[in-house]
Amino acid sequence: MKKYSILLILLSINGTAFAHGPIFSEGPETIYKGGMETHIEYHRTEKGSEAENELSAAFGYGITENWTISAELPYKYLKEDGANNDGLGNIALETKYRFWKRDALGKQDSVSGFAKAILDTSNDNPAPALSSGADYYVVGLAYGQESLIWQRWASVRYRFNGDAAGLERGNKLFGDTALGWRSAPPEYYKPDVLWVLELNSEYTEHSEQSGISLANSGGTELFISPGMYWTYRAATIKTGVQIPFYTNLNGSQDQSDYRATIAFEWQF
Amino acid sequence: MKKLLFTLMIMAASTPAFAVDKEHLMRADGAVCPSCAYGLEKKFMKIDGVKGFDVDFKAGIVSICADEKVKFTEGQLTTLFKESGYTFKGEEIKDTCTI
Numbered sequence: 250m251k252k253y254s255i256l257l258i259l260l261s262i263n264g265t266a267f268a269h270g271p272i273f274s275e276g277p278e279t280i281y282k283g284g285m286e287t288h289i290e291y292h293r294t295e296k297g298s299e300a301e302n303e304l305s306a307a308f309g310y311g312i313t314e315n316w317t318i319s320a321e322l323p324y325k326y327l328k329e330d331g332a333n334n335d336g337l338g339n340i341a342l343e344t345k346y347r348f349w350k351r352d353a354l355g356k357q358d359s360v361s362g363f364a365k366a367i368l369d370t371s372n373d374n375p376a377p378a379l380s381s382g383a384d385y386y387v388v389g390l391a392y393g394q395e396s397l398i399w400q401r402w403a404s405v406r407y408r409f410n411g412d413a414a415g416l417e418r419g420n421k422l423f424g425d426t427a428l429g430w431r432s433a434p435p436e437y438y439k440p441d442v443l444w445v446l447e448l449n450s451e452y453t454e455h456s457e458q459s460g461i462s463l464a465n466s467g468g469t470e471l472f473i474s475p476g477m478y479w480t481y482r483a484a485t486i487k488t489g490v491q492i493p494f495y496t497n498l499n500g501s502q503d504q505s506d507y508r509a510t511i512a513f514e515w516q517f
Numbered sequence: 518m519k520k521l522l523f524t525l526m527i528m529a530a531s532t533p534a535f536a537v538d539k540e541h542l543m544r545a546d547g548a549v550c551p552s553c554a555y556g557l558e559k560k561f562m563k564i565d566g567v568k569g570f571d572v573d574f575k576a577g578i579v580s581i582c583a584d585e586k587v588k589f590t591e592g593q594l595t596t597l598f599k600e601s602g603y604t605f606k607g608e609e610i611k612d613t614c615t616i
Contacts, residue, residue, distance in 0.1 A: 482555050
């Protein structure tokens with residue numbers, strides 16, 4: 250069960266985000282038409298006796314100014330109760346479409362829908378495993394209002410967790426809000442620093458085996474997540490940490506201690 | 518004759534290089550961050566004759582410095598801004614570049 254819970258955590262934070270948007274959840278931002286963007290991200294999660302380190306590379310392309318496709322491949326190092334494992338994780342493919350946008354002087358509102366498939370490409374078994382033996386699918390909506398000083402974001406995601414080895418894993422619902430702030434309007438040829446504060450909620454349904462609900466599965470976790478962006482034209486460094494402030498997990502499960510991330514993004 | 522030739526040479530040499538450049542000031546809605554405007558810079562700098570690019574986010578003005586031969590139609594600018602994720606609102610051309 251622990252093996253699956255590690256994977257669920259990794260999948261939940263494995264968001265492919267580009268340009269300005271929330272750090273731990275999805276924003277509505279897309280890449281300009283014909284634009285390309287790549288990012289390298291390091292992510293660490295600690296939960297009870299488990300620790301996960303993940304280094305992932307992602308690539309995105311703007312088919313149109315409203316439609317972005319991206320792919321992400323992580324390299325993971327897992328440690329659990331003294332045992333460890335490392336290797337390539339599952340590849341994630343994502344598409345995002347911005348279907349509404351309203352521009353004003355120094356302000357932009359937009360809404361996007363997105364879908365993501367996390368495919369069981371690593372097909373890894375030894376505990377702690379890099380793969381769960383199943384695919385995952387995520388669908389969601391993201392809203393954003395960006396202005397010269399304040400940014401506001403909100404999103405909702407639903408993840409269908411694939412079944413494997415007779416285990417029907419409970420699906421997961423994410424609800425996120427975020428606020429961004431910079432001290433003064435940005436200037437094009439000067440570094441831009443944006444501070445972000447997110448509230449992330451995660452609700453997981455009970456898992457089932459042979460039609461029987463598993464007591465030690467599912468529950469709710471809420472996180473407060475401070476972070477920041479540093480950007481200079483095409484280059485962005487972003488970092489943040491997720492700190493749990495409310496946990497209500499069913500039965501006996503390890504609670505999240507923290508999740509931290511740092512990423513470097515480049516447009517070209 | 519020598520004096521005339523010398524005068525012509527001095528005049529030719531003293532002609533400022535920027536005299537043929539013009540600054541295009543374009544009003545754009547939706548421009549809110551430098552990293553988001555990078556796509557706009559890339560698209561403009563690909564155009565032959567464009568030499569400089571800047572954005573005044575507070576005023577919502579995208580500026581380019583370009584040879585006087587560079588001219589845009591409203592339709593071209595509308596498309597270029599749209600493909601970069603912004604809304605084009607209008608253009609003004611100045612005789613000298615300040616960027």
